[in-house]
Amino acid sequence: MLTLTQVQNKSSAKLAGLNPAVHSAAAALIERCYACGIPILITQGLRTAAEQEALYAQGRTKPGAVVTNARGGYSYHNYGLAVDFALLLPDGKNVSWDMLRDGNEDRLTDWEQVVQIAKTLGFEWGGDWSGFRDYPHLQMTFGLALDRLRAGEWPSRAAMATVNDLLKKEDNIIKEEEAIVAVHVNGVKAADGVLDKGITYVPARLLAEAIGAKISYDPKSRTVDITLASEKAKFF
Structure with missing residues (x-):
């Protein structure tokens, strides 16, 4: 599974040159979608007028399908005020524009969740x-x-400040949603976990001990190994 940092790095080049408020909002979008199990890639950010003209020519005077009705100077991309996104697939290399995809298997389309x-x-x-x-x-x-x-x-600075204030408000809402939750195994409390943005974080050692498993850590590879007894492995 890709880490948040890996996902962020894949979009960093496309965020360059964006209006500061749009940049902050796009970065927040990447982070919040990742927290929902939906890694995304920003495929377009700032686009020069010349690049816009070349894109406009596609499907008209150049091969390919029509992808825009905007000529150079007639797109918010040309002013660093727009981004395009795609769904980043688990291999971390390919993307999808499938608007019906449900990669996090929550019975909602990933595309709709990103938009919301x-x-x-x-x-x-x-x-x-x-x-x-x-x-x-x-x-x-x-x-x-x-x-x-x-x-x-x-x-204006006031208009951009409105967006930044909105981002801070959303951050506060997310922080308020963080909570300490009890994690039970077979009806018996095993540990306290932290619920953060829909993901529950639990100490690995406490959880392993609760299910009768052995746990070890390899500092060289930075790997935690949890091993179940063979008869219990079948049950779990």
Whole structure:
């Protein structure tokens, strides 16, 4: 399983150059999706006007399918105010745009969960547009239409502060959801665990002892080994 740091590192290059508030929100999105068992990859971030023109030409004057209706200067990507995402697959190398995928097996589509988390962070989703729907697209406009951005106007400090305040509020909500929980094995309390963002953390030694297993640690490989007796291994 990929670590959070590994997942974050895969998107770091695409976060470069984003508006600071959008950068913080995108980083929070990666972290909160990971906590739900949904690793994601930011596939697009800041895009120059020339890059936008090349993308616009795809499916028109160049081979490929049409992927955007926006010319250079007519996309929030061109101003560091938008990102695109994809679902990062378990191998850590490939991605999926399958909107029906349920990789964390919670009976909810991963795509829908990512979108809902993004909206709590202040993002607008391209899948809600009435015209051309851009399902991987997330953006923050800060109340600025594209013509104002083309004229050289940028998000105000007050507008960006609103997003940062929202992120802090969401962080506080998550911290309040952390709780100490009792972990039982066959009806008998084995240890106290910490419930954090839907994941329960339990001391490995206490849990191993509760199920009658042997536990050892190899500092060289930084590996914890839990070994069950053969007859118990069949039961568990």
